[in-house]
Amino acid sequence: MTKRTYICGLDAAIAVMGGKWKGLLLFSLDEGPLRFGELRRAVPGISERILILQLREMEASGLVHREVYHQVPPKVEYSLTEFGRSLNAALAPLGEWGEEHMERIEAIP
Amino acid sequence: MTKRTYICGLDAAIAVMGGKWKGLLLFSLDEGPLRFGELRRAVPGISERILILQLREMEASGLVHREVYHQVPPKVEYSLTEFGRSLNAALAPLGEWGEEHMERIEAIP
DNA sequence: TTCGGTACCCACATTCTTGTCAGTAGGAGT
DNA sequence: ACTCCTACTGACAAGAATGTGGGTACCGAA
Secondary structure, eight states, X not given: OOSOOOSSHHHHHHHHHOSSSHHHHHHHHXXXXXXXXXXXXXXXXXXXXXXXXXXXXXXXXXXEXXXXXXXXXXXXXXXXXXXXXXXXXXXXXXXHHHHHTHHHHHTOO | OOSOOOSSHHHHHHHHHOSSSHHHHXXXXXXXXXXXXXXXXXXXXXXXXXXXXXXXXXXXXXXXXXXXXXXXSOEEEEEXXXXXXXXXXXXXXXXXXXXXXXXXXXXXX
């Protein structure tokens, strides 16, 4: 994510939502705020560390909001910002496309 | 791209078009077939090797078609398949989103 | 005979991304 | 006193992705 001028909008969009997990996270948060642990369970296979890293990046990009409740044991909720929701909307057709062609994609090797 | 079951459509879609360059390549090929060298010029910054690797993957995924003309000097044209065009269509909103929020995205660091 | 032009391939090097494993804080429950 | 719970943090390691610099083939033109 070095400071540069992107070639086109797609390029820029991929810079913020690219990577193996961000799309899934956006997707998972679409229905409402989730706690850290809930998110981890919502995205099977992701490690705690990576989850945090991704969330931090998304927070820095303004896609998600992080709300800390000062309790013990700790509670932190993550939710989409307006910006995040708008990205999610733009991502929806891609998700549908993937859904439609799932079999073909899985057969790729 | 290991054979597995994807979590959702978005996940699957990202598996085929993820990475730094594939989106740009899809985008570049949208207006019509391009030769290898033309593609290289269309996507500034990509190295020859990476370009070839990406094209091979996209060919394997059925997104692009590779047409060889037996001439000297050699000529090879790359074009989108129907599958590739459908992906491109699903990608369009994301491209627009990026275009709209370009400034904000560039300011992210 | 040497050079130019095109689309590659190969070995290697570097950098980016992802993962593993242990450990911390602080109050509550036993 | 001891353990449990949650959301982290940090050192380190493995792997994937990307980049670099060379080389190949072919034919026609100079």
